[in-house]
Amino acid sequence: xxxxxxxxxxxxxxxxxxxxxxxxxxxxxxxxxxxxxxxxxxxxxxxxxxxxxxxxxxxxxxxxxxxxxxxxxxxxxxxxxxxxxxxxxxxxxxxxxxxxxxxxxxxxxxxxxxxxxxxxxxxxxxxxxxxxxxxxxxxxxxxxxxxxxxxxxxxxxxxxxxxxxxxxxxxxxxxxxxxxxxxxxxxxxxxxxxxxxxxxxxxxxxxxxxxxxxxxxxxxxxxxxxxxxxxxxxxxxxxxxxxxxxxxxxxxxxxxxxxxxxxxxxxxxxxxxxxxxxxxxxxxxxxxxxxxxxxxxxxxxxxxxxxxxxxxxxxxxxxxxxxxxxxxxxxxxxxxxxxxxxxxxxxxxxxxxxxxxxxxxxxxxxxxxxxxxxxxxxxxxxxxxxxxxxxxxxxxxxxxx
Amino acid sequence: xxxxxxxxxxxxxxxxxxxxxxxxxxxxxxxxxxxxxxxxxxxxxxxxxxxxxxxxxxxxxxxxxxxxxxxxxxxxxxxxxxxxxxxxxxxxxxxxxxxxxxxxxxxxxxxxxxxxxxxxxxxxxxxx
Numbered sequence: 001x002x003x004x005x006x007x008x009x010x011x012x013x014x015x016x017x018x019x020x021x022x023x024x025x026x027x028x029x030x031x032x033x034x035x036x037x038x039x040x041x042x043x044x045x046x047x048x049x050x051x052x053x054x055x056x057x058x059x060x061x062x063x064x065x066x067x068x069x070x071x072x073x074x075x076x077x078x079x080x081x082x083x084x085x086x087x088x089x090x091x092x093x094x095x096x097x098x099x100x101x102x103x104x105x106x107x108x109x110x111x112x113x114x115x116x117x118x119x120x121x122x123x124x125x126x127x128x129x130x131x132x133x134x135x136x137x138x139x140x141x142x143x144x145x146x147x148x149x150x151x152x153x154x155x156x157x158x159x160x161x162x163x164x165x166x167x168x169x170x171x172x173x174x175x176x177x178x179x180x181x182x183x184x185x186x187x188x189x190x191x192x193x194x195x196x197x198x199x200x201x202x203x204x205x206x207x208x209x210x211x212x213x214x215x216x217x218x219x220x221x222x223x224x225x226x227x228x229x230x231x232x233x234x235x236x237x238x239x240x241x242x243x244x245x246x247x248x249x250x251x252x253x254x255x256x257x258x259x260x261x262x263x264x265x266x267x268x269x270x271x272x273x274x275x276x277x278x279x280x281x282x283x284x285x286x287x288x289x290x291x292x293x294x295x296x297x298x299x300x301x302x303x304x305x306x307x308x309x310x311x312x313x314x315x316x317x318x319x320x321x322x323x324x325x326x327x328x329x330x331x332x333x334x335x336x337x338x339x340x341x342x343x344x345x346x347x348x349x350x351x352x353x354x355x356x357x358x359x360x361x362x363x364x365x366x367x368x369x370x371x372x373x374x375x376x377x378x379x380x381x382x383x384x385x386x387x388x389x390x391x392x393x394x395x396x397x398x399x400x401x
Numbered sequence: 402x403x404x405x406x407x408x409x410x411x412x413x414x415x416x417x418x419x420x421x422x423x424x425x426x427x428x429x430x431x432x433x434x435x436x437x438x439x440x441x442x443x444x445x446x447x448x449x450x451x452x453x454x455x456x457x458x459x460x461x462x463x464x465x466x467x468x469x470x471x472x473x474x475x476x477x478x479x480x481x482x483x484x485x486x487x488x489x490x491x492x493x494x495x496x497x498x499x500x501x502x503x504x505x506x507x508x509x510x511x512x513x514x515x516x517x518x519x520x521x522x523x524x525x526x527x528x529x
Contacts, residue, residue: 338443339411342509362443369465
């Protein structure tokens with residue numbers, strides 16, 4: 001059993017007079033000391049802009065920033081020049097939506113799933129509307145899994161699915177989906193915001209064409225995200241944002257672009273945050289992604305058992321612990337999700353009520369006005385599952401159900 | 402532990418109004434019918450109001466939502482029966498907080514005010 005309170009002092013904080021039980025990792029994860037120190041070091045020791053200066057501070061900043069690209073690449077088995085820094089997964093997916101749809105024609109089809117986060121739904125929806133493209137949805141079945149086998153056709157140009165649902169916890173078989181997509185000449189994008197932090201990820205093994213994730217969901221800072229893309233695809237794509245750094249040459253008449261990844265990194269980057277993300281990856285590597293996966297599997301098995309034993313609780317997503325991560329969305333009969341969250345908060349337990357940025361999934365597929373979600377990460381324990389369960393029993397007492 | 406809640410947000414009257422909402426349903430004969438959402442937590446309220454001689458002669462509400470939003474709507478329908486249009490228009494946030502009688506954090510203010518916002522929307526739509 002590993003103890004993380006030294007690295008995450010916030011775990012010792014009291015909330016409403018109770019020990020903090022942080023179960024909102026699907027929204028954002030906690031950030032360990034080494035990451036904060038790495039970011040502070042940038043501001044204290046080599047606070048300079050990258051790629052521009054000759055002076056020593058700028059050289060050092062550039063070195064650290066470029067190393068961050070390399071470190072992230074190694075973490076997911078990609079090449080450095082296939083890693084683009086963005087502000088987050090949402091920006092990465094917007095980049096892909098704007099850039100890739102430039103090369104599509106009216107009537108071409110884009111396929112996303114019913115379980116997507118708004119970041120992987122709304123951009124495609126809106127660009128399809130603007131450009132006369134067809135947006136289709138892979139259905140979620142009653143087990144919380146995707147019915148993807150027959151839905152990709154030769155008309156499909158882009159398939160974009162989540163690696164792990166932030167609502168249902170479903171781990172999608174993206175390697176298999178990639179194979180089928182490629183057989184039909186379609187690109188496969190993986191929204192890995194929820195999966196990269198929790199599962200060892202190898203983009204070459206998955207053979208996905210693009211993959212996106214966010215720093216703040218994997219013990220890194222906010223304001224930094226990653227877009228991975230196969231080099232030959234990035235080379236063909238049009239830039240998303242224009243400005244400094246992404247250009248090779250600019251005259252008053254026209255401009256030429258840098259090679260990828262710089263082509264997609266306009267303006268001064270989030271330098272401290274990129275360095276922070278690299279430190280987060282060092283930290284996760286030290287803890288061990290295999291250990292993280294195993295530990296969370298144990299928590300998942302335990303939580304599945306305990307949560308399903310609560311009378312009146314409906315748990316959404318796969319009930320098989322092998323098919324899901326440690327994200328648990330549920331409803332309690334007779335008590336609204338918002339009230340559950342309020343009462344749990346009085347007990348120091350942080351969960352999230354609402355739609356989890358997946359309004360169509362929650363309201364139209366699960367047919368609920370809102371759900372409550374408890375999402376775990378590697379520093380959470382089985383004791384915290386027990387505290388959650390006790391808190392839910394307390395909710396039932398307050399509402400007399 | 403449950404006693405703590407009785408002094409706080411989930412006082413007995415809130416729970417009572419939530420579980421036994423007054424005037425729950427839909428009027429078939431109405432002068433005002435309107436719906437409003439609180440998107441932050443998935444609450445929605447529909448109000449149907451019948452007027453007679455410029456006063457509220459009957460009112461019903463339907464909806465799904467958290468205890469605060471439902472209790473607020475239930476209490477509001479009781480409060481506005483017999484009120485005239487002028488009095489309805491003068492209702493404000495302070496009246497709602499006094500009506501609920503509980504201390505609200507900023508996150509729950511929208512829940513409490515949903516009923517009032519729905520009423521205001523209905524008045525505006527009916528051009529009253």
